[in-house]
Amino acid sequence: MKKEIILTANAPEPVGPYSQAVKAGGTFYCSGQIPIDPATGIIPEGIDAQTQQALKNLGAVLKAGGADFGSVVKTTVFLKDMNDFPAMNAIYAEAFTGATPARSTVQVARLPKDVLVEIDAVAVL
Numbered sequence: 001m002k003k004e005i006i007l008t009a010n011a012p013e014p015v016g017p018y019s020q021a022v023k024a025g026g027t028f029y030c031s032g033q034i035p036i037d038p039a040t041g042i043i044p045e046g047i048d049a050q051t052q053q054a055l056k057n058l059g060a061v062l063k064a065g066g067a068d069f070g071s072v073v074k075t076t077v078f079l080k081d082m083n084d085f086p087a088m089n090a091i092y093a094e095a096f097t098g099a100t101p102a103r104s105t106v107q108v109a110r111l112p113k114d115v116l117v118e119i120d121a122v123a124v125l
Contacts, residue, residue, distance in 0.1 A: 012057060
């Protein structure tokens with residue numbers, strides 16, 4: 001099986017030895033996207049703005065690989081604080097409409113760059 005590495009300037013560059021996404025066998029695996037503005041390197045404040053930016057970055061990576069939110073079958077949302085779940089969930093619901101993907105949401109001790117949220121995805125092409 002051939003795999004294709006996806007990299008776009010419209011999302012933050014990886015902060016470690018991993019790819020933004022990989023396409024393999026009709027499946028698209030998107031690494032966790034954190035809320036860094038790729039143009040400025042700035043991380044917005046607050047769960048609302050951070051969720052919006054993380055989803056914007058996720059959308060950019062999906063687009064670079066020929067996918068979109070409608071092709072996503074599974075996401076994982078990592079939250080620094082589960083008390084942020086209602087705010088994150090409301091913004092997430094704006095991005096994923098219709099036949100929504102399966103999802104796991106977990107609270108974690110710490111995320112890269114001390115952000116409040118990170119979202120990864122698996123899509124089918």
